[in-house]
Amino acid sequence: MQKCLERSRRLRIGRVLFGIALILVFLRLYIFIPTEVTGISMYPTLNPNDRVVMSTVSSINRFDIIVFTDPMNKTVVKRVIGLPGDSVRYEQDNLYINNKIVKEPFLKRSEISGEPGLWTSNFTMINDNENKVPEDHYFLMGDNRRYSYDSRFYGSISREEVLGKVVMMYYPSDKINFFSQIP
Template sequence: MSQSKNEVWEWIKALIIAVLLAGGIRFFLFAPIVVDGESMMPTLHDHYRMIVNKIGYKIGKPERFDIVVFHATEERDYIKRVIGLPGDHVEYKDDVLYINGEPIEEPYLDQYKQDVNGPLTNDFTLEEVTGLDKVPEGHIFVLGDNRRFSKDSRIIGTVEMEKVLGKTNIVYWPPSDFQIIK
């Protein structure tokens, strides 16, 4: 009888440790997220399931073109691409992105530009859409790859780094579309 009580207790301890480890990993290190909508097409499709790396920005900073997940509202997280970093002046003119006056290539949009008639987005400057001359310290400027149909920094403003959950670049579902996005 006492041996079976010991065995039951050992199983309970193992289950508690497993639950705590899984919860800790999900809360502090990695978390799943589902792409909701088409704002990141053609790079990410609606209902893709991805992994968010939550620790990367605790030890480093976002880089231009990282795909990030952030708290847009209390209820919703958004997935967008980092375009402007602190101190950057951002402009979009004639379907060309300019950062600090220099044209920047966006190879991830090449196929989309070929498939779409007309410009991907209207011309804008950071100041026109946010009222700011430069991206403030502690903030980033983000855009969806589907520039025509994305609710991004042009509408919601710059994103505070405290609201960024992490970087995502691994699509794990559906399995046929498994990929690591560069």
């Protein structure tokens, strides 16, 4: 009798562990996907070879970091600056969204403030003779504005090109960080 109960208990534990393993595999394959950062366009926030986890089910907000396929069919990481319907321009290192100055707290870092000259060159977003981000599109920029090939050059990207939103950096291990919405 005791052996039968013990065997039944082991079977239940095995089923539970198998179910947990299936859920974890599903989450890893379809919801939380690891990816590697390439290039220097997100410096100092992210560096080449940093590893991040992106969520494929998160909503996208201004200043979120996303992974997408760029016009050259490369998978890249950039920051959302303009949302659908926004007008975007820069003047003297000030971001204007819909003609209002918007602070960028992620750029207030010693690596940036110590640099001479403008961090972000002056520009006004123009898209098909309009100055607004089209519906279902995002205007993206790298944090390393001087060395980022981004929406200033190739225009806004469509929602369909977005692979996911970066939610965590897990490598290098001394820089583990969870990314949350910036106010």
